[in-house]
Amino acid sequence: MLTVLLTSPRVAPGLLTWQAWSQLRAAARVLAVPGHPQLPALDAAGVTADVINPPPDARSLADLLAAAVAAADGPVVWLSPPGEHAADELLAVLAVLAVESGVLHGSHDLPGGHLLDVVAVMDTLRASCPWDRQQTHESLTRYLLEEAYEAVETVESGDLTALREELGDVLLQVAFHARIAAESAPEDGGYTIDDVADTLVAKLVRRHPHVFGSVAVSSAADVSANWEEIKQAERAQRSAAAGSGAPSVLDGVPFGQPALSLMAQLRRRAERAGFAESASGSGSGGNSQAAAGIGDELMRVVARAQAAEIDPEMELRSAARRYADRVRDWERSHTRHV
Numbered sequence: 001m002l003t004v005l006l007t008s009p010r011v012a013p014g015l016l017t018w019q020a021w022s023q024l025r026a027a028a029r030v031l032a033v034p035g036h037p038q039l040p041a042l043d044a045a046g047v048t049a050d051v052i053n054p055p056p057d058a059r060s061l062a063d064l065l066a067a068a069v070a071a072a073d074g075p076v077v078w079l080s081p082p083g084e085h086a087a088d089e090l091l092a093v094l095a096v097l098a099v100e101s102g103v104l105h106g107s108h109d110l111p112g113g114h115l116l117d118v119v120a121v122m123d124t125l126r127a128s129c130p131w132d133r134q135q136t137h138e139s140l141t142r143y144l145l146e147e148a149y150e151a152v153e154t155v156e157s158g159d160l161t162a163l164r165e166e167l168g169d170v171l172l173q174v175a176f177h178a179r180i181a182a183e184s185a186p187e188d189g190g191y192t193i194d195d196v197a198d199t200l201v202a203k204l205v206r207r208h209p210h211v212f213g214s215v216a217v218s219s220a221a222d223v224s225a226n227w228e229e230i231k232q233a234e235r236a237q238r239s240a241a242a243g244s245g246a247p248s249v250l251d252g253v254p255f256g257q258p259a260l261s262l263m264a265q266l267r268r269r270a271e272r273a274g275f276a277e278s279a280s281g282s283g284s285g286g287n288s289q290a291a292a293g294i295g296d297e298l299m300r301v302v303a304r305a306q307a308a309e310i311d312p313e314m315e316l317r318s319a320a321r322r323y324a325d326r327v328r329d330w331e332r333s334h335t336r337h338v
Helices: 018-026 039-044 058-071 088-096 115-128 130-134 137-157 160-181 193-206 220-242 259-272 289-307 312-337
Strands: 002-006 029-032 076-079 101-105
Touching: 002 018, 002 058, 002 088, 018 101, 029 039, 029 058, 058 076, 058 088, 088 101, 115 130, 115 160, 137 160, 137 312, 160 193, 259 289, 259 312, 289 312
Parallel strands: 002 076, 002 101, 029 076
Antiparallel strands: none
């Protein structure tokens, strides 16, 4: 009997299932490739493995394993190279050779384990790709924005299959920025991808006391109210630590975002703090009365959208899509009549 033992390269060596350890200890012979990460763990457990250089093709490997099974006085375990989970071809050849065999998964990836692959690939690219080596936080900023908008595009179009790829592109930007930051010492503002994850986890736990603490809520509105209170406290702490005086409700609002989104966020923050002002009372950065009038009118549109609980940015994007559809319809009609 031959057991093809599969293990995950993302799980620490030695962390195998009870069935896997039982098979290894009961085997008459254990075969493994050179440098297999499980070898030290097997040696520490008193399991001796014979290291072999595997042939490059499944038929030759099957022949080698079949010969080992025929010569062994008991079951044989083939410790497959880490990461090779596609054993179907090998098993098919073994079946043709009439070798009794089966697959045993000795370890399984934890949810999110494949993110380790992202980190490893990013490390390789940063070290080996001329373009990736030249990038900085500043040079990557536009890609961070572009990838986020492309992800939004797939949601708006309902293409959730494409969203999977676009989310990967957004994730790449996170991994890339973290990899660049890791090249600086902590005292110089450096941090790692693990630091990014730790900061995120701490924030999520801190802002969800109804889940991770003893706070009771009865609705999503309660959750939002708690969230805002916690954020205000955080802003106050940051201002005190920075010595920048009294915190503002507008602290942390990114002014680099699109203007409609910016105005909507400013109004939400201000209204939650109790500030009330008619849209027509605002000023404008324009240098003429006409420009000021347009700015005030846009302010009124944002106020109307918020009163109706509508996101003005998303509505404008929807209107832009409808406009684009009308233009394309016109183009097709125009082409037919030319």
